[in-house]
Amino acid sequence: MDFTPIPGFTNPHLQTLLPRFIRRKAIFEPVWQRLDTDDGDFLDICWTEPPEHAGNKPVVILFHGLAGCFYSPYANGLMASFRERGWLGVLMHFRGCSGALNRLPRGYHSGETDDARFFIDYIEQRFPDVPKAAVGVSLGGNMLVNYLARYQHDSHLSAACAICPPLDLADCAHRIQKGFSRVYQAYLLNSMKNTLRDRLLRHPQVGSLKTGDTINISSIYELDQQVTAPMYGFRDAEDYYQQCSGLQYLNQVSIPFKVIHATDDPFMTGAVIPKGSLPDNIDYHVTEYGGHVGFVGGSLSQPVFWLETAVPDFLALHLGDATSVKANQSTSDRTVTAS
Template sequence: MMTPFKPIPSARNAHLQTLLPRFLRRAPLFTPRWQQFDLPDGDFVDLAWTHQPQPGQPIVVLFHGLAGSFDSPYANGLLAAFQRQGWCGVVMHFRSCSGRLNRAARTYHSGETQDARAFFTHLRQTYPKSQIGAVGVSLGGNMLVRYLADYHDDPIVACGCAVSPPLDLAACSMRIQQGFSRVYQAYLLRSMRQTLAEKLTRHQQVGRWHAGERPTIKTLFEFDQTVTAPLHGFDDAHHYYHACSGLSVLNTIKTPLAIIHAKDDPFMTDAVIPTSPLPANIDYQLTEHGGHVGFVAGSWRQPQFWLEQAVPGWLAAYLPHESLSKSAR
């Protein structure tokens, strides 16, 4: 069981919780070990490791959120927490999210599990004595849910945790267009439009956009309608949302999985909260406060990133751990 989340008393506001990590951690906690991982289709993704895995040492793979990366406060913070636990941590960046543009026109989305499968398979072959855990945050959390459902008979991973996953993509797409949440949408779209513009200098067509055109996308729904869906074989954004939302496949998952949601998440609605009984292997945690991937506890003088205690604490029941092992120092 996870220790209950208690926000800083005067920082319960959902938007404050969501934004605080960016202000409290302006630079990554450590410099990672970078590696390029070549994919079966000839493309690549970049990996950011805490260190070189030692024989038999558990490995925890982290999948970031939309337009996220190792530099995201939650990403390098969780990796540092995994290392303190005696594990090796690694961020598998989705295509084009590491700062390097991927080769193919295709990119990534909430239900794209093949790249994760290729990396997990590589880990099993390269480190056969290591147990593997997985953590997905936001979009990466929904992707992890879909992965564990797609490969439920042979997931490779021993346990997983999904933090703030948008398990109903359609509802979340509508929610982020409302009120202050539009600020988050604008922030995400700046990065996504820039990546799309760069791709259009290399490819004649990306989704419904053609080389020479200047993308004028104003909502995440419009991005999914004109880029994500046509680029990855969906009829439209609605088809993509229906096909890739994780809520409907939770009962097919056999791997031990923790899911963490906050009721006040400004990216979500109640539609992401499971209403049907879940299998015993899924530990669902719903907090009153926390915002979107925020969960800042403690006090203003000594703020604490609750996820960095709760997530490795939960995974430790399934992964061998040795606090500050020699290989992690």
């Protein structure tokens, strides 16, 4: 299914920002749950309905993007679409993203899969007899590629989808420092620096920063250099980017996997698009327009959030769907395609 933007709204920045202007409130309120982790911390998760009432519904797991949460427009929109398909949706907040300060200084990054594994194991133990799928958005999409490659033989998932994943982290960190994209970087950094300040009030050291230090961070690269790399044992930001960029791991993904990317995404460049063919189980779908996790079609009076149809349509091929997908929908196009 091709994406067609709202007439006159093909600009990538308009596409990126439109969801926040159109969808100012969450479509529904989720059911919250706190999971205690093995290291003495917790993960806050959101369900589309009380899980004890879900019966044998397929489960779809959502991993949000950098500094995102359930109330990000794309997140509650996708969760609502999962619910409408008759599935049980559940979102895992990365540490520090649920609005509650975690107990430990540890946070999250684009290649950190331990929390995802803990969470998916929990879902597998709770719902052992139903099919399960996962969707990762932006940073969560790159993390999901890392997860699927690491656990290619026991991911517990029937299918997965990544939306606008920064599969070349170094290139994306450079791209977001250019032009209007610096506005997005400033927005993301403001949120993350506030969380970092709170963590430094509770912990004597976070990354290379110590309590009382001035937080002199003006770019995602500097954040990764001063916090992400030292906290997770990377030599520096470049080492982190090299080890965790998902592009190099795509060929190791063994389940049906769809990647959605817009060529006009202001967070990244063509460096995230694989060169040549891909394994038959991977569909890398490239659109001309869409911005970063935008993809708003229809009209201003009746906007259509294309991702909320395209993603469930793909997952339905592997989970089953109460509203059914057209029988003639093709799944044979598994190399890089353009629409």
